[in-house]
Amino acid sequence: MSMEHESILSLIHFMGMAFLIFSFAMIASPQLLSCVRFYALHSLSLAVITALIAYGNHVEHLIVPAILTLVLKTWVIPQIFFKLTRRLGVHREIESYINIPFSLVLSTLLVFAAYYTTGDLKVLRPVFSNEFIPLAIATILIGMLMMATRKNAVSQVLGLLLLENGLFLMAVTMTFGMPLLVELGIFFDVLVGAIIMGIFVFKIRNAFEGIDVDDLTVLKG
Amino acid sequence: MSILYLLSVPLAFAFLSLVFTSKVLVRSFFLLGTMVLAVAGWWLVFQSNPKEKIFAFGENLMMDSFCALFILIIVSIGLLSSLYAAGYLFKEDESAIPLVKLKRYAFFFHLFLFTMLLTVCSNNLGIMWIAIEGTTLASAFLVNVDDKKSSIEAAWKYLILCTVGIALALFGIILVYYSAISGAIGDGKDFLHWTFLMEHARQLDPEVMKLAFIFILVGYGTKSGLAPFHSWLPDAHSQAPSPVSALLSGVLLSCAIFGIVRFHALTQIVTNSQFSGNLLIFFGLLSVAIATPFILIQGDYKRLFAYSSVEHMGLVAVGFGFGGLFGIYGALLHIINHAFTKSLLFFSSGHLLHHYRTKEIQKINGIIKTSPLLGGIFFLGVLAIAGLPPFSIFVSEFVILASGFIAKRFAVCAILLLLLILVFAGLLKHASSMVFGKSEQPVHSEKSLLMDGVLCIGVVLILVMGVYLPTPLNHLLQEASLVIQGKN
Known part of the structure; x- marks a missing residue:
């Protein structure tokens, strides 16, 4: 039992590293399609972490979020984005x-900052493992960095989704996930949000003949 | 059970509006929906005892007097907005928008009302978060009904900034849930219920709660237009069609404040300190201070009213921050008065836009000569929002300032007074240049009885509310202040 427990734990930590690496990969990928692929992998590692925590700690109600992450975030949402980028015809x-x-250097600094600020925080003693809080916060910060520095509307949405993955990891490791009803609602919001933002990307493309958000400068004052 | 009925009304009418294939039917059911909702809302609020909490859906939904006040605001402004919208969006001439867009408008309008009602009826803080995110998603399309470049830009900024803000609020909610899990005893299902958390406040960790409140304030503060997170607000509120602007400014901002106040009440009890109150005062004062110069130099009248909303949300936050029976009562009253006055102003700016086809203040002169009714109501509305007696906003501003003096926050009150005088001067300057003077422009004037009627109702309401507050409403306000203080 303890052998199994330990191997699960080390597997979770391994997936945690993968989670961070894919965050970096997303901000480092020069093309939209590869960025979406890394988002799918990022979500996959999140789904595996959630499933392993659910299995290892006998938290049955985490199984549903794990499956939903697998279905929605590694398959449905990336499919939407693949379709979107194909129809937008953005290949440059x-x-x-x-x-x-x-941006990689900045992301590394953000990871350090996340570890430094939460490392010896006495108030937070999560239910699962201490090491995941800085990881989640680093992902949230990298997501924000991506939103702030990318000119492209699709990348901004991807940054937002990255940020949301970070929040999800936070909820899973700090509290074994929120109540199921709330988790389901959040998944629904993320999915609908991704679709609506996708529609708006098209509107921007049609009106501004491009999807660079620094063209959006009509409104001032 | 009755809360579920109330919530099902806008949801049902939203999907109904997708079914019809004629404009007349879409329009009639669009209006019928908000009328039924208004009747249901008013009935639900006034047939129930304000001292009691009504639960539904496994205690995930709850109506107390604080929530009841917001139900009244949402259904009333919803009704006025839909009447106004029916007047100008659903016209039967060639320039009218196609059926598909009308259906989409009606659908998202009702969905928007649904998400706001769900926000205020949530006892479960997680569901409240989902509902607030839902308001952004439902209203983004409403901001961008006309598909113009500028409104797409506004809607995009609104979507992105508010979603990020709300993501931060989720972080705060995770912290609260964590704090409940590690501290409180009880069934895990209840850990996000506001009523449960208020009862078990002693078992929550004050430090975690403080951290959580900061995230909530930044997150929901973005949504409620508190400075410095307000940058999306003037864009979205000025680009949306006028009835939608009225809902966004008058109601939605307050719904986000509602979310903050639930956490504020909790933080106050958990930490037993003025921590959250002081933060509210700080950000409230900052909002008033940042909005003031933009009001003074503004060249676009819809943006002017949008910045005025930033100012008023700031005032509301300061009122809640001062606390005490007076401060909270004043802030709640201010939310109601602001909702009616600001929606009146956005309705009249809809008229102006229709008559003059411009949003620039400088290009409009002498409204009072070309259309005396509109000019008069517009001027009265601006005087009201600037806080002149005998209008209702003056009363609530007075109560908020008085509570500040009671709480011995003299410096804050002094700065606030100074800023309010500046705002008053700015608003008056803009309004008098628009209302009086020579009128040279060609005016496109078509009479719409419905739209003029809404303006008249609005102006009568804010005048009456200034001198007379109905007893049931007053009772509700007092009960709600007790709820927020955690005293019942």
């Missing part, structure tokens, strides 16, 4: 306010 590189090496 994503433009960013800062270049990729620099």
Whole structure:
């Protein structure tokens, strides 16, 4: 039993590393399609972490969020984005306010910052494992960085989804997930939000002949 | 059970409006929906005892007097907005919008009302979060009904900024849930229920609660237009069609404040300190201070009213921050008065836009000469929002300031007074240049009895509320202040 428990634990930690690496991969990928693929992998690692925690700690109600993450975030939402990028016909590189090496450096700093600020925080003693809080916070921060630095509307939505994955990891490791009703509602909001934002990306493309958000400068004052 | 009936009304009418294939039917059911909702809402609120809480759906939904007040605001402004919208969006001439868009408008309008009602009726804080995120998603399409470049930009900023803000609020909710799990005893299902948390406040960790409140304030503060997170607000509120602007400014901002106040009440009891109150005062004052210069130099009258909403939400936050029976009573009264006055102003700006085809203040002169009714109501509305007696906003501003003096926050009150005087001067300057003077522009004037009627109802309401507060409403306000103080 304890052997099994330990191997599950080390597997969870391994997936945690994968989770962080895919966050980096998302912010480092120069093309939209690869960014979406990394988002799918990011969500996959999240689904595996959730399932392993559910199995290892006998938290049955986490099984449903794990399955939903697998279905919605690794398959449905990436499919929507694949379709979106194909129909938008964006194949050139994503433009960013800062270049990729620099955004990687910034992301690394954010990870350090997340570990530094939460490392010896006495008030937070999560139900699962201490190491996942800085990981989740780092992901949230990287998501924000991605939203702030990318000029492309689709990348901004991807940044938002990355941020949401971070929040989900936070909920799972700190509290074994929120009540199921709430989790279901959040999944619903994320899915509907992704669809609505997708529709708006099209509207932006049609009106502004491009999906760079720095063209959106009509409104001031 | 009755809460579920109330919530099912807008949801049912939203989907009904997708079924019809003629404009007349869409329009009639659009109006019927808000009328039924208004009757249901008023009936639900006034037939129930304000001292009692009504639960539904496994205690996930709850109506107390605080919630009841918001139900009244949502259904009333919802009704007025839909009447106004029926007047100008559903016209039968060639320029009218196609059926598909009308159906979409009616659908999202009712869905928007549903999400706001769900927000205020949630006892489960997680469901409240889902509902607030839902309000953003439902109203994004309403902001962008006309598919113009500027409104797409506004809707995009609104979607992205509010979603990020609300994501931060979710972080706060996770912290509260964590705090309940590690501290409180009880059934895990209840851990996010506001009533449960209020009862078991002693078992929650004050430090975690403080951290959570900061995230909630930033998150829901973005949604309620508190500075410095308000940058999306003037865009979205000025680009939306006028009836939608009225709902966004008058009701939606307050619904987000509602979310903050639920957490504020909790934080106050858990930490037993003025921590959350002080934060509310700080961000409230900052909002008034940041909105003031933008009001003074504004060139676009819809943006002017949008910034005025930032100012008033700031005032409401300060009122809740001052606390005490007076402060909370004043803030609640201010939410009601602001809802009616601001929607009146957005309705009249709908008239102006229709008559003059411009949003620029400078290009409009002498409204009073070309259309005396509109000019008069518009001017009265601006005087009211600026806080002149005998209008209702003056009363609630007075109560909020008085509560500040009672709480011995003299410096805050002094700054607030100074800023309010500046705002008053700015609003008066803009309004008098628009209402009086020579009128040279060509005016596109078509009479719509429905739209003029809504304006008249609005102006009568804010005048009456200034001098007379109905006893049941007063009773409800007092009960609600007790609920927020955690005293019943």
